[in-house]
Amino acid sequence: MGNDKPKLKLAVYWGAACGGCCVSVLDVHEKLFDVVANADLVFWPIALDVKYKDVEEMPDQHIDVTLFNGAVRNSENEHIAKLLRQKTKIMIAYGSCAHMGGIPGLANFSTKEELYKRVYEDSESTENAQKVYPQTETTIAEGKLTLPNFYKDVCTLDQIVDVDYYLPGCPPQTERLVEVFMAVVTGAELPPKGSVIGAGSKVQCDECKREKVNKSGITRFYRTWEKEDDGKTCLNEQGFLCMGPATRNGCGVRCVEGNAPCRGCYGPLDGIPDPGAKMMSAIASMLNEKEEGDIQKALDTVVDPAGTFYRFSLPGSILRRKQS
Amino acid sequence: MSNQKEEIRIGYYVCHCGHNIAGVIDVKSVAEYCAKLPNVVVAREYKYMCSDPGQELIQKDIKELNLNRVVVASCSPLLHESTFRGATSKAGLNQFYMQMVNIRENASWVHESKEEATEKAKDLSRAAIHRVAFNKALEKKKVPVNPTALVVGGGIAGIAAAMSLANAGKKVYLVEKDPTIGGYMAKFDKTFPTLDCAACILTPKMSSVLKHPNITLLSYSEVSEVEGYVGNYKIKVTRKPRYVKEELCVGCYDCITACTFKEGKFPDEFNFGLSKRKPVYIPFPQATPLVAVIDEKTCIHFKTGKCPQTCAKACERNAIDFTQKPEVVELNVGVVILTTGFQPFDAKKASNYGYGKYPNVFTSLEVERLVNASGPTEGHVVLRDGVTHPKSIGIIHCVGSRDEKTNKWCSRVCCMYSLKLAHLLKEHSGAEIYNFYIDMRTPGKGYEEFYDKLLNEGVQFIRGRVAEVNDWATTPEEKGKLLIRAEDTMIGMVRRIPVDMVVLAVGLEPGKDAQEIRKMFNISCSNEGFFLERHPKLAPVDTFTEGVFIAGACQGPKDIPDSVAQAGAAAAQALALIDTGHVELEPNTAFITEERCCGCQVCVAMCPYTAISFDPVKKASSINEALCKGCGTCVAACGSNAITQNLFTDVEIMSEIDGILIN
Numbered sequence: 001m002g003n004d005k006p007k008l009k010l011a012v013y014w015g016a017a018c019g020g021c022c023v024s025v026l027d028v029h030e031k032l033f034d035v036v037a038n039a040d041l042v043f044w045p046i047a048l049d050v051k052y053k054d055v056e057e058m059p060d061q062h063i064d065v066t067l068f069n070g071a072v073r074n075s076e077n078e079h080i081a082k083l084l085r086q087k088t089k090i091m092i093a094y095g096s097c098a099h100m101g102g103i104p105g106l107a108n109f110s111t112k113e114e115l116y117k118r119v120y121e122d123s124e125s126t127e128n129a130q131k132v133y134p135q136t137e138t139t140i141a142e143g144k145l146t147l148p149n150f151y152k153d154v155c156t157l158d159q160i161v162d163v164d165y166y167l168p169g170c171p172p173q174t175e176r177l178v179e180v181f182m183a184v185v186t187g188a189e190l191p192p193k194g195s196v197i198g199a200g201s202k203v204q205c206d207e208c209k210r211e212k213v214n215k216s217g218i219t220r221f222y223r224t225w226e227k228e229d230d231g232k233t234c235l236n237e238q239g240f241l242c243m244g245p246a247t248r249n250g251c252g253v254r255c256v257e258g259n260a261p262c263r264g265c266y267g268p269l270d271g272i273p274d275p276g277a278k279m280m281s282a283i284a285s286m287l288n289e290k291e292e293g294d295i296q297k298a299l300d301t302v303v304d305p306a307g308t309f310y311r312f313s314l315p316g317s318i319l320r321r322k323q324s
Numbered sequence: 325m326s327n328q329k330e331e332i333r334i335g336y337y338v339c340h341c342g343h344n345i346a347g348v349i350d351v352k353s354v355a356e357y358c359a360k361l362p363n364v365v366v367a368r369e370y371k372y373m374c375s376d377p378g379q380e381l382i383q384k385d386i387k388e389l390n391l392n393r394v395v396v397a398s399c400s401p402l403l404h405e406s407t408f409r410g411a412t413s414k415a416g417l418n419q420f421y422m423q424m425v426n427i428r429e430n431a432s433w434v435h436e437s438k439e440e441a442t443e444k445a446k447d448l449s450r451a452a453i454h455r456v457a458f459n460k461a462l463e464k465k466k467v468p469v470n471p472t473a474l475v476v477g478g479g480i481a482g483i484a485a486a487m488s489l490a491n492a493g494k495k496v497y498l499v500e501k502d503p504t505i506g507g508y509m510a511k512f513d514k515t516f517p518t519l520d521c522a523a524c525i526l527t528p529k530m531s532s533v534l535k536h537p538n539i540t541l542l543s544y545s546e547v548s549e550v551e552g553y554v555g556n557y558k559i560k561v562t563r564k565p566r567y568v569k570e571e572l573c574v575g576c577y578d579c580i581t582a583c584t585f586k587e588g589k590f591p592d593e594f595n596f597g598l599s600k601r602k603p604v605y606i607p608f609p610q611a612t613p614l615v616a617v618i619d620e621k622t623c624i625h626f627k628t629g630k631c632p633q634t635c636a637k638a639c640e641r642n643a644i645d646f647t648q649k650p651e652v653v654e655l656n657v658g659v660v661i662l663t664t665g666f667q668p669f670d671a672k673k674a675s676n677y678g679y680g681k682y683p684n685v686f687t688s689l690e691v692e693r694l695v696n697a698s699g700p701t702e703g704h705v706v707l708r709d710g711v712t713h714p715k716s717i718g719i720i721h722c723v724g725s726r727d728e729k730t731n732k733w734c735s736r737v738c739c740m741y742s743l744k745l746a747h748l749l750k751e752h753s754g755a756e757i758y759n760f761y762i763d764m765r766t767p768g769k770g771y772e773e774f775y776d777k778l779l780n781e782g783v784q785f786i787r788g789r790v791a792e793v794n795d796w797a798t799t800p801e802e803k804g805k806l807l808i809r810a811e812d813t814m815i816g817m818v819r820r821i822p823v824d825m826v827v828l829a830v831g832l833e834p835g836k837d838a839q840e841i842r843k844m845f846n847i848s849c850s851n852e853g854f855f856l857e858r859h860p861k862l863a864p865v866d867t868f869t870e871g872v873f874i875a876g877a878c879q880g881p882k883d884i885p886d887s888v889a890q891a892g893a894a895a896a897q898a899l900a901l902i903d904t905g906h907v908e909l910e911p912n913t914a915f916i917t918e919e920r921c922c923g924c925q926v927c928v929a930m931c932p933y934t935a936i937s938f939d940p941v942k943k944a945s946s947i948n949e950a951l952c953k954g955c956g957t958c959v960a961a962c963g964s965n966a967i968t969q970n971l972f973t974d975v976e977i978m979s980e981i982d983g984i985l986i987n
Contacts, residue, residue: 201919201920202920202921202922202964203922203924203963203964204922205922205923205924205963206922206923206924212924212925217929244963245924245926245963245964246963246964247963249922268965269920269963269964269965270965271965271974272965273974273978278963278965279963281960281961281963282926282961282962282963284960284961285926285927285929285930285957285960285961286926
């Protein structure tokens, strides 16, 4: 069908990311043939040997769709984000890091100085008596070496460039990506700019098969190894901290289906400016305790509350970062 | 993010409130500043915005300048929100397009620096100007008022309020936690300053309550649950088991005479333990209702199950029923009057006065019973041994009152009742009476005259706070006496006065269940724990919960005349509400967007007003608007952001916060 039509030009890039998002693109398996039949991959550092220079030479708006995964953490991420924006028609923040900051975004709970000290001085496997820290420029005998500038903040993609769509998940479910891709290919009507695509419009609990008993509220929280899951009751009601009540659905409740609490990678529903605060409100409402002291005691059993409630969303939240 | 296409045209008005605001805040500069903010068409300052010319200013601008939003920076919305809403709607604009900024209580009254207070007024105004653009047009709903009233507490205030309402033709439920109504007044011998017999004026009222066709008396009962809202409260009352059928008992005392205990053995609550009662008892001969009650804590049947049950056999009417269980009665009422009273200060807490350590230190309430002709000693004033007549008595004022260590407040009634007791003790015993007072507080009709009368009766008055009461005799004459050490500030020296009996004029405190009652009826307390009135001057019997009124000592220490007057005021307010026939509900209710609801039912469990129900077919929850009080709990709890609260939508709140922060 599509042979007379020009093929889509597709780019995939990773900023501050673990690589999982790129793997999720590879996970299309045999569907890759459908993708390749309809699109040319013009830039994808993990899979193709295309240089930055090649992208710089492309005309503006040359690329139809860019899947940008990873947060923006350094000057290189920022440069490529801006470059790709200039060259791309539809910029998609792909995965939790580009969408909300993701796991790398948790670094915003520390200052740059604290991070450097930990990584280059204090970590158990490091010996650095001379206190050598990364520099953006170093001159050696052979000439000048450069490194990208490490920013004090981890940013979401939309804090740096204009983003057309968000495809959430850590990583996004591959099936969702294929759906989105096929929609673009077939020229289906696209949702309004700024929409979250490839995901649902309700929270995880909507699809969750676990039973809500609602008999007694939570008196304390457990980490998953501290107590046996009964396999059928709502994880939160059992005291396992499940982010489902404040997390967008669309992944197929995969974690809970695998008997693990939802970690919140799909982010909040529309109109929630601070996912961590929303989750905390939701959790607070499930507590059985009514007196202030008891409430505090119950909440004290949440290990690392900031890291838990903002696990994927800190840079994009109102909280955004530790005050430096 | 504007949700409207229309151009936003804001009128901003800052009020001087005389010197209340303008004395601290530079209102002119605030108005000039706000005039330059986005969407502000006009910004004015005026001496009294709440006055008619002030309101007309707003109305004129709305019409002539085509305003569609109004911001008024003045006092608390509690005071004048309805005023300015009214002015706005009179000019044809929806009243909820008016946003109020409180720069009096929140700025001019609480800051000393004029510059900083002015800056704060600008910040708060900017927040409201940002917010008001997102305000939505809303309508108030009318709901009918159930014409039945609930009065909680059967002391003199409750009795007076219930009688007023019943006489006006309204059905009244009077709930009393004790087996009889009458409260503290029923225990007094005489009342100040007229010295008329308390029982003579109270007991006829008590029996009128019982006989009144419009009053349903629920004695030995407590309110256990409150639901609903103004005009439509659903109240659950738990009737404690008396183990005597109220409808059969005629108060003949046969069961009490027949009880296995031949003599009273347990402290009699009505006499503060000065006499003993049996497990089956009637609190006092004029108890209303005159029905026996069996105390399960002391009754052998309940303790061992091995009682011959002579009481039951003696009762010709078969009224005794050991199988009674607590019974819950559901009442539907439109208005509530709380008259739950006070508790006396625990004299043991003022340990320097030796109550509980020296037997002949009494509390004023014990002495009320001692001087009472129907009391345990039939009016004979005797020491704790029951036989010795005291020859000298010291009355210590302000016990537990006006004291940083205990209660800071003046309990208002102690000076007067101490004078009354001084008079009665002198009359009954002929003893030498010493009054130790800090200040003599006798403001009231005929009160100062009563004090004058006492001054001429040979009662001694020593102005000074008593440091200590002890029994450390230093001379043989002092042996066996109590020694009161006090500074006499009139002569500037410390005195040591030996007496046979000490009377502690204990103060008034919030009742021990005041907090529970407060939470149940969703009203506030002042710092000391007394129920908080809506306004100390202009709404003294209203509370912040519509349809709930307060009267008597639960609102603060007061004497019988004031309690009765307040009860009348509360009854009048309740009647006004009932006779209006309907109430307008603030549209600050929440609603659920069904498409977003995932049916998790977190909100259902959270709602304190049971306003939310889950529809298993639609798999979504919905909110009953009439029950919703707009507390916002569900809005915060909903992880799906499916719940929106009128007047407090996310965009309204966030734009207000933005307005504060963006400068």
